[in-house]
Amino acid sequence: MRLFGGAAQRAEAEAYVEQAMPRLVGLAFAMTGNKADAEDLVQDTLALVITKWSRVREAEHLDAYVRRTMVNRLSSVRRRRAASEVVSHDAVTAEWSVPSVPSPERGVTEREAVLALIRGLPDRQRAVVALRYYEDLPDREIARTLGCTEQAVRSAAHAALTRLRELVPQTIGEEAQR
Amino acid sequence: MTRSDDPTGQTPRSSTDQQVRDVLGGAFHGEGFDHAALVAGAKGRAGRIRRRRAVTTAVAAAVVVPSLAGAGWILGNRLVGPGAEQVEVAVATRSQETTPPSGPDEVARTTGAPDGEAATRAIEAPPWQPVTPPDPVSVRPDNPDLPNRVQIPDPRPVGVDLLDALGPPQDAAAYPRTVPLSDFMAGGEGAAVEPHSARDWFFYDGTNEIDQDTVQLTVTAWDDSAAALAAIRDGGAGLTSVWVEEDLSGGVPEPLPWPGHDDADHLLVGRETELQSGDVQQVGGALVRQGDYLVGVTVRAAPGDGGPTTLDEAVEAAAEIAQKSAENLAYLGPENPPG
Structure with missing residues (x-):
């Protein structure tokens, strides 16, 4: 696995995040139905996007890749909560x-x-x-x-x-x- | 039509469809999201992820250097004079008490040497294991009816991103009747050749969710590991483990190129697996022979779960873990220590 590197790539990643944020926070809200969870989900997703930008930017369908990351992030967060919560x-x-x-x-x-x-x-x-x-x-x-x-x-x-x-x-x- | 008009008691199809569209179409309007703050938050979290990685690397380096020095290493870096082409790093031998016993197939690395002479140095520390990996969450008890003949050391590498993300293995076992490459192979019938000892470690997130990244590391020990790997390449004839496809039919997967390791001791395979849910997972498998051991690693990647996302990346991850584990094994033990 490769680590993120290079100031130019970092700037490119952050520009993508700024541009995509309004749409993706909406998607996160649609998926979670809750403002706080949506904020958490979109930040987690885009943090992964930034740190893995060298790989993400190579994706054939960038938006689809990011949406998929968000979906899996959602499932993984819920799994962890389910495993740790006592109900x-x-x-x-x-x-x-x-x-x-x-x-x-x-x-x-x-x-x-x-x-x-x-x-x-x-x-x-x-x-x-x-x-x-x-x-x-x-x-x-x-x-x-x-x-x-x-x-x-x-x-x-x-x-x-x-x-x-x-x-x-x-x-x-x-x-x-x- | 309202629900009361519907004999089924359900809200009509078009009404529900439109309601959901209306609600989600404007999902975030009026929620007061502060986009600038969220962007800053995402950058901050990315920074923390990078710092964690950097700290992990630094801690590994901080631990390994004193460990090597404390174990008796003398780093006699001798810089040759100006114009010299060679920089020689002389490594003194460790004291007798700490030198691991030599195995039957002692591993040596060839380094560049003047005049075409091959200078070799034995591997004297597990290169990918500067700290002891954490214990598995669960360890299945040994089977007293069929115990391992020898104790197999724990070669799990540390500092591998995918393993770091998964955390300690959730399960581990020691049992000789174990397939050398999980997922790609299964137990067959009527054959006699099998490992005399085996250990495996299973990394996943601890839930039964099938759509997740997993890693299975298996070390099998054989009377003749070279013959075993050759038989595996040939389809498993004579072994108790055979290749399986998703439909459990036999078949040998096409070996993938492994740059720098295209030899009889390395085997790389990969395939896509469609789950019953329709989801597709990428599965990479790597086998490395190290002395009397075969190190098998299977990486199952759920796209977007934070780890590998393509087949190439799953295969690459399997290769990295298998190779590093094998290099650790080269240090960690003679291939057949007394059990």
Whole structure:
């Protein structure tokens, strides 16, 4: 593995980071549904991009490479958290029995409710949803980003939307049509 | 149509689709992200990553130099006079107490020498192991019915980026009936030739997640390691380990070029593996013969997980770890110490 080197390459990497930040922080937010997590994810991802720039810049599809790094970074952070967090049985079963949809009665907006639902999707489904609806990428590009087949993308998208359709409450659906 | 109109009780397809698009299409608007601060944060984190790497390298150097000196090395750097072409580095032998016993296949390095003479110096320290690697998280107990015949030293190299990123191995075992190159080979039937001893170390992140970078380092010890590696090259005939493809059919992968090591003692292979999920992983494999040992390293790369991302990089990483482990083994032991 090669270490980053050279002031010129460093400047090039940092220029890329500045240019890509607005779009990538949005993607990070779409993937995490949470501002603090999004900030953490995008900084971690771009720190890796800077330190591995000599390799990253050679990528045939630079943006796809960076998006893939973000997706894997997301999974890896969640794995580490899952391995270190101690969760009680009650907390887990409570989560199963009560859908994690904030109720409108508590003053939660439709947008927040949908974000909460997306946040509850498995990593890959969430990444597919973010790449399809935030980045507006075709399935072929999503497959390239995730390193999987288009069929796997379609399958994950289908599963995600099916799950969301099951959970999005009527009230939110009505509100969306106003 | 609303959910109440739908006999399935689900929100209609178009409504959900549009809602998600509406919500995520403006995902970050109004969230108040401070882009300049985030850019500064990313640069700061990159700086910390670089400093950690630099510290790791410096610590390795700081440890190895006093260790060598303390072990009795005398660095007699003798600079030849002006105009001389050779700079000779004389290395004194270590004291008898600390000199490792010679193995049957003592390793020597050839260095440049005047008049075409080959000056050799024995490897007297594990070059890629200035500090003891941390213990594995889990060590499987030895099988008393089939123990290793000899004790195999621990040749794990330190200062390899991929191994540093993965941390200590999560699992380790000592058992002779072990395939020399994980993932690429499996146990066959009806053959008699197998390692008489083996150890392996498995590096991963400790979870069952299949989509992650992993490294498996395997050292097998043979009665005739040269014959074993030759048989492996020929497809594994006569061995208990055979090459396998993803569908478990037999087959010998095409050896990849290994610059500087295109010889009978080195073998490099690679392949892409598609998981059931549809994800594709790059798998690199390297085998190096060192004395009576075969050092096998398999690197499985999940793209974007921080390690290798292409097949070439996975193969390169496997080659680096295998070669450095073999060079450590050259010091760490006679090939067949008493068990």
